[in-house]
Amino acid sequence: MWEYIVIAAVIVVIAVALTAFLVPRRRARRVEPPAQADRRDAASRSGTAVESPAPDSGVEQRPADQRPADHAGTEPPVTELPAPEEPAVERPEPAAGRLVRLRSRLARSQTGLGKGLLALLSRERLDEDTWEEIEDTLLAADLGVAPAGELVERLRTRARVEGIADAEAARRVLREELIALVDPTLDRTLRTDRHVEDARPAVVMVVGVNGTGKTTTVGKLARVLVAEDRDVLLGAADTFRAAAADQLTTWGDRVGVPTVRGPEGSDPGSVAFDAVKAGIESEVDTVVIDTAGRLQTKVGLMDELGKVKRVVEKHGPVDEVLLVLDATTGQNGMMQARVFAEVVDVTGIVLTKLDGTAKGGIVVAVQRELGVPVKLVGLGEGADDLAPFDPEAFVDGILG
Ligand SMILES: Nc1nc2c(ncn2[C@@H]2O[C@H](COP(=O)(O)OP(=O)(O)O)[C@@H](O)[C@H]2O)c(=O)[nH]1
Numbered sequence: 001m002w003e004y005i006v007i008a009a010v011i012v013v014i015a016v017a018l019t020a021f022l023v024p025r026r027r028a029r030r031v032e033p034p035a036q037a038d039r040r041d042a043a044s045r046s047g048t049a050v051e052s053p054a055p056d057s058g059v060e061q062r063p064a065d066q067r068p069a070d071h072a073g074t075e076p077p078v079t080e081l082p083a084p085e086e087p088a089v090e091r092p093e094p095a096a097g098r099l100v101r102l103r104s105r106l107a108r109s110q111t112g113l114g115k116g117l118l119a120l121l122s123r124e125r126l127d128e129d130t131w132e133e134i135e136d137t138l139l140a141a142d143l144g145v146a147p148a149g150e151l152v153e154r155l156r157t158r159a160r161v162e163g164i165a166d167a168e169a170a171r172r173v174l175r176e177e178l179i180a181l182v183d184p185t186l187d188r189t190l191r192t193d194r195h196v197e198d199a200r201p202a203v204v205m206v207v208g209v210n211g212t213g214k215t216t217t218v219g220k221l222a223r224v225l226v227a228e229d230r231d232v233l234l235g236a237a238d239t240f241r242a243a244a245a246d247q248l249t250t251w252g253d254r255v256g257v258p259t260v261r262g263p264e265g266s267d268p269g270s271v272a273f274d275a276v277k278a279g280i281e282s283e284v285d286t287v288v289i290d291t292a293g294r295l296q297t298k299v300g301l302m303d304e305l306g307k308v309k310r311v312v313e314k315h316g317p318v319d320e321v322l323l324v325l326d327a328t329t330g331q332n333g334m335m336q337a338r339v340f341a342e343v344v345d346v347t348g349i350v351l352t353k354l355d356g357t358a359k360g361g362i363v364v365a366v367q368r369e370l371g372v373p374v375k376l377v378g379l380g381e382g383a384d385d386l387a388p389f390d391p392e393a394f395v396d397g398i399l400g
């Protein structure tokens with residue numbers, strides 16, 4: 001009898017102790033800004049001493065009227081933190097291997113190209129007409145005249161020297177030559193690491209013509225970085241439409257990333273400047289800046305983009321300037337690429353909407369034109385449909 005009473009009492013005590021221990025912990029985590037929570041998790045995992053700002057010391061929480069006035073005449077930008085009662089923050093999927101996952105989408109859009117080339121190259125007799133057809137297929141995929149000519153030359157040589165006996169050999173040879181053309185030796189790393197030595201975040205500027213997918217790319221990139229446990233801050237330097245800043249803020253909110261924005265029509269340079277400043281003060285790893293892309297007048301664009309970059313560089317060099325190009329626009333996109341490359345030093349290309357075009361050859365054409373690697377590709381409108389570019393996975397996608 002006594003034993004039962006003692007056992008019951010022990011069970012009650014354990015239950016009370018467990019409840020007291022677990023419930024406040026869960027609550028405490030919920031009020032903590034998720035990015036900072038992740039940072040601390042990462043720090044404790046790696047055993048390094050990452051200094052996190054105290055929850056109430058972040059610049060983003062300072063009321064706008066207490067911020068130093070850096071740009072007289074314009075209203076100071078404000079940082080929008082996700083509301084504390086916001087629904088659970090999303091945990092984006094890691095970026096590694098994404099292109100492999102998205103390969104079927106690539107294969108679907110590029111079926112014609114891959115299948116067409118393989119069928120031609122597997123013919124029993126590779127005569128002049130066939131080589132011409134191969135070249136035409138490559139040109140139709142926007143590969144560009146010079147690369148198409150070079151590829152046909154290399155294939156001809158290999159056909160002569162090694163012989164292309166069957167479909168399997170055709171596939172192997174084509175795969176090798178396409179990968180070589182896309183160039184696996186190019187450095188496609190995104191420079192998004194914090195500069196530890198001078199306590200400064202990496203700064204990524206995203207540029208391109210309106211509608212190419214800049215804002216979407218900034219949002220998707222923020223997710224990639226969050227998935228890698230980085231602290232990110234967004235700058236909405238497309239100040240021409242309030243909707244653009246709203247769009248960016250929504251992307252940020254979904255993954256607990258703050259957005260610095262200014263009033264509609266305010267100076268984009270000053271918003272970009274303040275975004276980097278907020279990023280320095282709140283010790284984030286990466287600041288990603290969205291810009292406007294009105295291409296009505298080249299001079300206007302030059303002035304504006306050049307100025308945004310110069311202003312940001314008062315804090316230190318910009319680490320990446322990513323040019324966003326819509327793959328469906330073909331030669332028009334190439335023209336845009338040239339204009340932008342004149343205005344800013346582009347360090348990487350983001351090719352969006354590759355899911356909607358069979359013209360995958362643009363990857364090679366634009367790399368040749370600008371001498372800059374494609375670093376990311378957009379393969380859909382889904383939040384995680386942005387993939388680090390990988391030549392082998394890309395070519396495998398084309399060949400189906
Ligand atoms: N299918 C597809 N649509 C995309 C991709 N990237 C962006 N978009 C769409 O392109 C449109 C314009 O994007 P937005 O980011 O607003 O362009 P911005 O004007 O350059 O900022 C939106 O409807 C996006 O969903 C992509 O990789 N694939």
Ligand SMILES: [Mg+2]
Nearest residue numbers: 214215238244
């Ligand atoms: Mg935009």
